[in-house]
Every structure is written in C-alpha cells, then in structure tokens.
Amino acid sequence: xxxxxxxxxxxxxxxxxxxxxxxxxxxxxxxxxxxxxxxxxxxxxxxxxxxxxxxxxxxxxxxxxxxxxxxxxxxxxxxxxxxxxxxxxxxxxxxxxxxxxxxxxxxxxxxxxxxxxxxxxxxxxxxxxxxxxxxxxxxxxxxxxxxxxxxxxxxxxxxxxxxxxxxxxxxxxxxxxxxxxxxxxxxxxxxxxxxxxxxxxxxxxxxxxxxxxxxxxxxxxxxxxxxxxxxxxxxxxxxxxxxxxxxxxxxxxxxxxxxxxxxxxxxxxxxxxxxxxxxxxxxxxxxxxxxxxxxxxxxxxxxxxxxxxxxxxxxxxxxxxxxxxxxxxxxxxxxxxxxxxxxxxxxxxxxxxxxxxxxxxxxxxxxxxxxxxxxxxxxxxxxxxxxxxxxxxxxxxxxxxxxxxxxxxxxxxxxxxxxxxxxxxxxxxxxxxxxxxxxxxxxxxxxxxxxxxxxxxxxxxxxxxxxxxxxxxxxxxxxxxxxxxxxxx
Ligand SMILES: CC(=O)N[C@H]1[C@@H](OP(=O)(O)OP(=O)(O)OC[C@H]2O[C@@H](n3ccc(=O)[nH]c3=O)[C@H](O)[C@@H]2O)O[C@H](CO)[C@@H](O)[C@@H]1O[C@H](C)C(=O)N[C@@H](C)C(=O)N[C@H](CCC(=O)O)C(=O)O
Ligand SMILES: Nc1ncnc2c1ncn2[C@@H]1O[C@H](COP(=O)(O)OP(=O)(O)OP(=O)(O)O)[C@@H](O)[C@H]1O
Ligand SMILES: N[C@H](CCC[C@H](N)C(=O)O)C(=O)O
Ligand SMILES: [Mg+2]
Numbered sequence: 001x002x003x004x005x006x007x008x009x010x011x012x013x014x015x016x017x018x019x020x021x022x023x024x025x026x027x028x029x030x031x032x033x034x035x036x037x038x039x040x041x042x043x044x045x046x047x048x049x050x051x052x053x054x055x056x057x058x059x060x061x062x063x064x065x066x067x068x069x070x071x072x073x074x075x076x077x078x079x080x081x082x083x084x085x086x087x088x089x090x091x092x093x094x095x096x097x098x099x100x101x102x103x104x105x106x107x108x109x110x111x112x113x114x115x116x117x118x119x120x121x122x123x124x125x126x127x128x129x130x131x132x133x134x135x136x137x138x139x140x141x142x143x144x145x146x147x148x149x150x151x152x153x154x155x156x157x158x159x160x161x162x163x164x165x166x167x168x169x170x171x172x173x174x175x176x177x178x179x180x181x182x183x184x185x186x187x188x189x190x191x192x193x194x195x196x197x198x199x200x201x202x203x204x205x206x207x208x209x210x211x212x213x214x215x216x217x218x219x220x221x222x223x224x225x226x227x228x229x230x231x232x233x234x235x236x237x238x239x240x241x242x243x244x245x246x247x248x249x250x251x252x253x254x255x256x257x258x259x260x261x262x263x264x265x266x267x268x269x270x271x272x273x274x275x276x277x278x279x280x281x282x283x284x285x286x287x288x289x290x291x292x293x294x295x296x297x298x299x300x301x302x303x304x305x306x307x308x309x310x311x312x313x314x315x316x317x318x319x320x321x322x323x324x325x326x327x328x329x330x331x332x333x334x335x336x337x338x339x340x341x342x343x344x345x346x347x348x349x350x351x352x353x354x355x356x357x358x359x360x361x362x363x364x365x366x367x368x369x370x371x372x373x374x375x376x377x378x379x380x381x382x383x384x385x386x387x388x389x390x391x392x393x394x395x396x397x398x399x400x401x402x403x404x405x406x407x408x409x410x411x412x413x414x415x416x417x418x419x420x421x422x423x424x425x426x427x428x429x430x431x432x433x434x435x436x437x438x439x440x441x442x443x444x445x446x447x448x449x450x451x452x453x454x455x456x457x458x459x460x461x462x463x464x465x466x467x468x469x470x471x472x473x474x475x476x477x478x479x480x481x482x483x484x485x486x487x488x489x
Contacts, residue, residue, distance in 0.1 A: 001022070001023050001093055002020050002021070002022060002023065003019070003020050003021050003022075003023055003038070003062065003063050003075065003077075004020045006023055006038065006089050006092065006093055007077065007089075008092060009085075009088040009089045009091065009092035009093075010077075010079065010085060010088060010089070012079070012080070013077050013078060013079045013085070014077070014078045015075055015076070015077050015078075016075070016076045016078060017063075017072075017073065017074060017075035017076055018075065019063070019074070019075045021036070021062035021063060021074075021075070022036060022062065023036060023037075023038045023062055023063070023093070024036030024037060024062070025037050025038070026038050026040070026086070026089065026090050026093055026155045026159070027039050027040070027056075027061075028040045028042050028049065028086065028153060028155065030049070030052035030055040030056045030059065031055075033055075033056045033059035033060060033061050034059065034060060035059075035060030035062075036060065036061075036062050037056070037059075037060070037061045037062060038061070038062060038063050038064075038065065038089070039052075039053075039056035039061040039063075039064050039065070040064075040065045040082050040083075040085070040086045040155075041053055041064060041065065041066040041067070041068070041070065041082055042082055042083055042086065043067075043082070043083075048068075049082075050066055050067075050068050050070055053066065053070035053071070053072050054070075054071070054072060056072075057072045057073070057074050061074060062074065062075075063075040063076065063077065064076045064077070065077045065079060065082050065085055065086070065089070066078055066079075066082060067079055067080060067081060067082045083154075083183075083184055084184065084187065086153075086154055086155055087154045087155075087158075087184060087187035087188045088187075088188060090154060090155035090158040090159065090188070091158050091187075091188035091189075093158070094158040094159055094161070094162035095162055096190075097158060097161035097162040097164075097165045098158070098161050098188070098189045098190040098191070099190045100165055101161060101164075101165055101169065101170065101171060101172050102128075102170060102171040102172075102192050102193075102233070102315065103161075103171070103172050103173075103174065103189060103190060103191045103192050103193075104119060104171065104172070104173040104174065104191070104192065104193040104194075104195065104311055105174055105175075105176040105186065105189070105191045105193070105194050105195070105220050106119075106134075106173065106174070106175050106176060106194075106195040106197065106307075107175075107176045107177070107178065107181065107194070107195070107196055107197070107217045107220045108195075108196050108197025108198050108199065108217065108239075109197065109198055109199055109200045109354055109356060109357075110197060110198060110200065110300070110352075110354060110356060110357045110360075111197035111198065111300065111303065111304045111307070112134065112135070112150070112175040112176075112177070112197060113134050113135045113136060113150075113175060113332065113335070113351075114301070114304045114332050114335055115173075115195060115197065115304050115307050115308050115311075116132050116133075116134045116173045116174070116175055117132070117329075117332045118304060118305060118308035118326065118329065119173040119308045119311055119312055120132045120139070120173055121325055121326075121329055122308060122309070122312045122317060122322050122325045122326065123171055123173075123312060123315055123317070125321070125324075125325040126312075126315070126317040126321055126322075126325075128170060128171050128315055128317075129141075129168050129169045129170055129171070130169060130170075130171045130172065130173060131160075131161075131164035131169040131171070131172040131173075132172070132173055132174070133147070133151070133152065133157065133160065133172065133173075133174040133175065134147075134150055134151075134174065134175035135147075135150040135175060135460075136333065136460055138152075138160050138164075140163075140164045140167060140169055141167065141168075143167075145160065149177070149179075149180065149185075150175050150177045150180070151174065151175055151176050151177045151179075151180030151181075151185050151186065152185070153185055154184065154185045154186065154187055154188065157174070157185065157186065157189060158188065158189075161189075171315065174186075174189075176191075176194075176220050178206075178213055178216040178217050179206055179216075181216050181217065181219040181220055181223075182206070182216040182219070186220075186223070189223075190225075191220070191223060191224060192224075192232070192233050192234055192235070192314075193233065193234075193235050193236075193237060193311050193314055194220040194221050194223075194224055194235075194236050194237065194252070194254075195237040195307050195310075195311050196217065196220070196221070196236070196237065196238050196239055196242070196244070196245060196248055197239060197303070197304070197307060198239055198242045198244075198303070198356070199213070199214055199217065199242055199244040200354060200355065200356035200357075205383060205384040205385065206384075214244050214247065217244070217248075218244075218247060218248055218251045221236045221248045221251040221252040221254070222251045222252060224236060224252050224253070224254040225253070225254070226253045228253075233255075233314050234253075234254035234255065235254050235255040235256070235257055235311075235314055236248060236249070236252045236254050236255070236256050236257070237257050237258075237259065237307055237310045237311045238256060238257070238258050238259075239258075239259060239260060239303065239307065240258040240259065240260035240263045240264070240265040241260040241261060241262045241263055241265075241303075245258070257310045257311075257313075257314075258310075259303070259306035259307055259309075259310050260306070261299065261302060261303065261306075265306075266285065266286075266310065267283070267284075267285055267306045267309055267310040267313075268283075268284040268285075268306070269281040269282065269283060269284070269292075269302045269305075269306055270282045270284055272299060272302055274297060274298060274299065274364060274367040274368065275297075275368055276297070276346070276368045277295065277297075278293065278294055278295045278296065278297060279293075279294055279296060279297055279298065279299075279301060279302060280292065280293045280294075281302055283306075283309070283319070283323065285319060288319075290319060290320070290323055292305070292323055292326065292327065293327060294326050294327050294329065295327075295329065295330055295331060296326075296329065296331060296336075297331075297336050297364060298336065298360065298361075298364035298367075299360070299364065300357075300360045300364070301336075305326055308322075308326075309322050309323075309326070333459070333460040334349060334350070334351050334458070334459025334460030334461070334476075335350060335351055335459060335460075336348055336350050336361070336364075337349045337350070337459070337460075337476065339476050339479045339480055339483070341479070341480045341483040341484055341487075342483065342484075342487055343444075343447070343483045343486075343487070344449040344450070345371075345447040345448065345449060345450060345451040345452065345453060346451070346452040346453065347444070347447075347452075347453045347455065347479050347483070348361075348365070348452065348453070348454050348455070349455045349458075349459060349475045349476050349479065350454060350455070350456050350459060351456075351457070351458070351459025351460065351461075352454075352456045352457065353379075353380065353407065353456070353457045353458075353459075354387060354391075355387050355390040355391050355394060358375075358377065358391050358394050358395065358456055359394050359398065361454055361456060362375060362394065362395075362398040362399060362454065363398070365452050365454060366398070369452050370450055371448065371449070371450035371451045371452070372399075372400035372401060372448065372451045372452075373398070373399045373400050373401075373451070373452050373454065374399060374400065374401045374402075374403065374443055374446070374447055374451055374452070374453040374454070375395040375398065375399035375401070375402050375403070375453075375454045375456065376402075376403040376405060376439055376440065376443050376453065376454065376455045376456065377391055377392065377395040377402065377403070377404060377405070377421075377456045377457060378404065378405045378406045378407035378417075378418075378421075378436065378457050379391055379392075379407050379417055379420075379421055379457070380407045380408045380409075380410065380457070381407075381408060381409040381410035381411060381412030381414070381417055381465075382410040382411055382412060383410075385420055388417065388420040388421045388423075388424065389420060389421060389422075389423045389424020389425075390424055391421065391424075392404055392421035392422060392423075392424045392425050392430075393424040393425055393426070395430070395456075396425045396428045396430045397428065399454075401430075401431070401446065402428075402430040402431070403430070403431045403432075403433060403439050403442060403443055404418060404421055404422065404430055404431070404432045404433075405418075405432075405433050405434065405435070405436050405438075405439035406418070406434055406435070406436050406439075406464075407436075407457045407458060408458070408461075408463075408464055408465040408466075409465070409466055409467075410465050410466075410467070410468075411467060411468065414434050414466075415434060418432060418434060436464065436473070436475075436478070437473075437478055440455060440475065440478040440479055440482055441478075441482040441485075443455070443479075443482075444479060444482035444483050444486055445482070445486055453479075455475045455479060458473075458475050459475075461473075461474070461475075462474045
C-alpha cells in the first residue's frame with residue numbers, strides 16, 4: 001500500500017517531507033524495522049519511541065508517524081496521538097479484518113484464557129473456523145504464534161486477524177485485558193460479543209483503584225457500539241453474580257445475556273457437585289434443564305463454561321452440541337493441571353496468581369481433600385504489590401502447609417517480595433524457600449500419601465524471569481523431576 005493510501009484512515013495530519021513510498025509493514029519497535037516499514041514513534045511507559053526515529057531511518061523505514069518533532073530526511077506524518085493513528089492506520093492497512101469476523105472479546109480478572117479455549121473448542125466442533133488470541137499465544141489451526149502480551153499491541157491484532165481471516169477463520173476469540181482496553185490496544189476492533197468474567201483485585205499498580213479497574217474493563221462493553229445494523233450481532237455476556245455487571249449493563253446498547261450460579265440468569269447452573277475428577281451440574285436455560293458432567297474442576301470452571309455457552313449460543317450452536325463438546329474437554333494447560341508421576345499424593349499446577357483465584361483454587365481442593373493441603377505460592381515482581389500480603393495470608397490460612405516462594409521476581413529483589421508477602425501472615429506457621437526449584441522439591445519430599453499439593457501462580461509458563469533474563473522453568477517439569485528423584489531414593 002502507498003503511504004497516501006494509508007493516510008486515508010486519518011482526518012487530520014501534516015506531512016513533512018515529499019514522497020509517497022510503498023509501505024511494506026507497520027512497525028513500532030525500531031529494532032524490527034526493515035526497508036519499507038512505516039515506523040510509529042510511540043511514547044511508552046518506559047521510553048519515548050521518538051528517540052529511535054534516526055535508528056528507524058537508518059534501518060530503511062520508508063516513513064515515520066510522530067507526534068513530536070523528529071529530525072530525519074524521510075517523510076514524517078505528524079499527528080496528535082501516534083498510538084491512536086497506529087490503530088486507525090493498521091486497521092485500514094490490513095483491510096478492516098475485524099468487520100468481516102465474528103469477534104468475541106473476553107475481559108475480567110480471572111478466567112479469560114480458559115473461556116477463550118472453551119469458545120474455540122465449542123465453535124470448532126460446530127464447524128466454525130475460530131482463531132484465538134490470548135495469554136498462551138495466537139492459535140489458528142496448526143499455527144502457534146507466541147505473544148508478549150495477553151492482548152497484543154493493536155497493529156499486531158489487526159495483522160493477525162487479517163491472517164486468520166485469509167486462512168479461513170470466520171470467528172476469532174480474544175482476551176481483552178484491562179490494560180489493553182485502557183491503552184487502546186483493541187481500538188478499531190469491531191467486537192460482536194463481549195464477555196465479562198469477574199472483577200477482583202489485580203493490576204492496581206496500573207489502574208490505581210478498583211473503581212478505575214472496573215471502568216477500564218467497561219470499555220469492552222461501551223465499545224460494542226451504539227448502532228443496530230441488520231444481520232449483525234452485538235451482545236454483552238455478563239456474570240450476574242458480580243456486581244460490576246450492573247454497571248456494564250448501563251455501558252452498552254447491545255443485547256445483554258446473563259449467566260450465574262447464585263442469582264437468576266439466562267444461563268444458570270444449579271446442583272453443582274465437585275469431585276477430584278470433574279464437576280456435574282444442571283444447566284438451566286429458558287425453563288429447560290440439561291445435565292452436564294464435565295472433566296473441568298471447580299465452581300469457577302462452571303462460571304467459565306456458562307460464559308462460553310452463552311457466547312457460543314449467539315453463533316447458533318445447539319445447546320446439546322455445546323454440552324457434548326464441553327464434556328470432552330480435558331482442561332486447559334496450566335489451569336488445574338494434574339502432575340502424575342507415580343506418586344501417592346496429588347499434585348495440581350494452577351495459574352492462580354491473584355487473591356481470588358488462589359482462594360478459589362484452595363476452596364475447590366477443600367471440596368475433595370481427604371488429607372492435608374500443601375500450598376506453594378509466590379508473587380510476581382514488577383506487578384501489583386497490594387496482592388502480596390493477601391495471597392500469603394490465603395495460602396497460610398487455607399492450607400495445612402504453606403510454602404512461600406518466588407514467582408517471576410523480574411527486576412525486584414525476591415527477598416523483598418517475600419517480606420511483603422510475609423507481612424500478611426498472622427499467627428500460623430509456614431515455610432519460606434526463596435528458590436522456587438528448592439521449594440517445589442521440598443513440597444514433593446514432604447507430601448504424604450493422600451495429600452494434595454497446589455503449585456500456584458505460573459501454570460503453563462515455561463520460564464522464570466529473574467532480572468530481565470528469562471530462564472527455562474516449568475512447574476510441571478520441576479514437580480515431576482522431584483517426584484521421580486524421591487521415588488528412586
Ligand atoms: C507497562 C506496559 O503495559 N507496557 C507495554 C507497553 O510497553 P512500554 O510502554 O513499556 O514500551 P516502552 O519500552 O516504553 O517503549 C516505547 C516505544 O519505544 C519502542 N522502542 C523501544 C526500544 C527500542 O530500542 N526501540 C523502540 O522503538 C517500543 O517498541 C515502543 O513502541 O507497550 C508494549 C507494546 O504494546 C507492551 O508489550 C508492554 O507490555 C509489557 C510487556 C507488560 O508487561 N505489560 C503488562 C502490564 C500487560 O499489559 N499485561 C496484560 C495482561 C494482564 C492480564 O492478563 O491480567 C496484557 O495484556 O498482557
Ligand atoms: N471464573 C473464574 N473465577 C475465578 N478464578 C478463576 C476463574 N477461572 C479461572 N480461575 C483461576 O484463575 C487462574 C487463571 O485462569 P485463566 O488463565 O483462565 O485467567 P486469565 O483471566 O486468562 O488470567 P490472565 O489475566 O493471567 O490472562 C486459573 O488457574 C484458576 O485458578
Ligand atoms: N497476566 C498476568 C500474569 C501473571 C503471572 C505471574 N506468574 C506473574 O508473573 O506475576 C500479569 O502479567 O500480571
Ligand atoms: Mg489469560
């Protein structure tokens with residue numbers, strides 16, 4: 001596409017420097033610029049992308065988009081807000097792919113990844129080619145593209161939606177994190193269905209207060225639009241058991257479909273029974289009742305299934321077919337994933353990295369625990385600090401043996417993170433082992449027949465970030481190695 005064609009997406013800009021070069025791709029990181037790139041200077045949380053204008057030019061950028069003065073000899077398009085222009089130009093550059101897709105966005109503190117997997121599985125089983133964008137990467141058919149963020153940067157979303165569409169996808173389900181909504185990473189995405197999971201404490205380092213965090217999530221529902229075009233579905237799928245849904249109902253002009261367990265809702269679960277191998281419940285929809293027996297464990301999994309069923313019903317899939325698919329699903333990697341290596345106790349690896357998810361994981365385990373519960377918990381560095389003492393307290397209070405350890409310390413001192421966690425513990429004893437590998441080994445060596453060990457916080461992650469280095473580290477592998485070593489002792 002020519003530069004001038006890209007600029008059709010904007011209403012107000014100023015071009016300095018003659019020329020109408022061919023644009024090969026849209027780039028925001030100077031280290032990735034190739035000849036023909038259109039480089040956007042973005043003001044980030046850490047550095048100002050305008051600093052890299054000269055580097056982008058040296059690497060062959062065809063033109064730049066900037067909001068502050070830059071000194072280069074290639075054409076520069078000056079706009080008021082480069083990030084907003086990035087959303088508009090990339091949507092245009094990639095041919096407005098979201099408009100041609102049935103796009104489902106999922107927001108909420110916990111459950112987003114799980115719901116995207118459920119939705120993709122249910123729709124795929126019904127013959128709807130569905131792409132997925134989320135924490136564990138972008139996935140379509142056999143394609144797996146790793147991502148840096150749960151919700152990638154806006155130009156990457158439009159680019160990948162276009163690629164998925166070109167490969168035959170008619171629908172895409174995408175995690176839309178509160179950070180991404182607030183930062184405008186889903187601008188230009190024509191979302192058809194917005195799903196809300198729940199709102200509990202996390203990310204207050206970025207949003208400040210729970211109220212602001214709630215409003216950040218509300219953007220998904222207000223962005224569903226205010227027009228009723230024939231043939232186009234626009235719907236908000238809301239959790240009636242979470243008070244924030246009441247606010248979101250007012251934020252959207254779209255259809256509202258509710259789900260819940262404690263309150264009346266369009267999609268409701270009753271008679272929930274949790275066992276170590278699965279969950280059964282009755283699904284109540286419009287006066288009809290359907291039995292469900294699934295392998296997913298816990299009340300929180302029932303919420304996720306209800307949300308997915310409500311959303312997928314909008315794609316016209318029969319309830320019986322949806323239930324059949326849900327019943328076949330074994331689970332999502334790193335979400336309540338068992339590690340089985342010949343031991344006589346249970347080991348569960350779970351991605352609970354928030355107070356609410358940790359509490360849910362432990363209360364779910366309590367439903368079927370016959371002996372002790374051992375909880376291994378850490379908190380990530382360079383992330384919200386307020387949750388540290390709360391998570392430590394939950395781990396210590398809700399288990400028989402709590403092992404406090406490191407998660408991803410990132411650039412923080414692991415001892416200081418642990419000290420902030422320990423400040424939340426009152427009275428009860430616990431074990432502190434800073435090195436996560438040692439901590440897992442300790443848990444595997446001290447578990448007794450029939451105990452259940454929860455290894456929380458890192459789930460599917462196959463790395464540990466210490467400083468700015470990513471080391472290979474996988475809780476499931478670590479647990480297995482320690483179990484085998486114990487058995488062979
Ligand atoms: C704090 C935050 O949100 N950071 C996001 C932000 O990066 P940033 O603002 O720090 O960028 P920066 O380093 O200041 O750089 C500014 C600009 O200069 C450019 N640059 C930089 C260096 C260079 O040599 N050349 C160059 O051109 C950068 O490419 C960028 O365009 O913009 C980047 C591009 O979109 C994101 O990848 C990055 O996410 C970081 C990795 C992150 O950790 N974000 C977390 C907080 C986050 O967003 N998490 C949510 C998940 C939450 C959940 O699931 O619960 C998510 O959606 O992932
Ligand atoms: N509906 C839910 N309510 C509460 N906790 C949940 C729910 N679903 C999952 N969890 C817990 O949260 C953890 C993370 O689940 P999941 O990865 O699906 O959430 P997420 O919202 O994608 O998280 P992230 O913000 O890291 O992307 C799970 O391992 C489980 O312990
Ligand atoms: N999406 C979450 C993931 C946290 C995972 C946990 N292991 C950590 O590193 O804190 C975040 O970026 O805050
Ligand atoms: Mg996720």
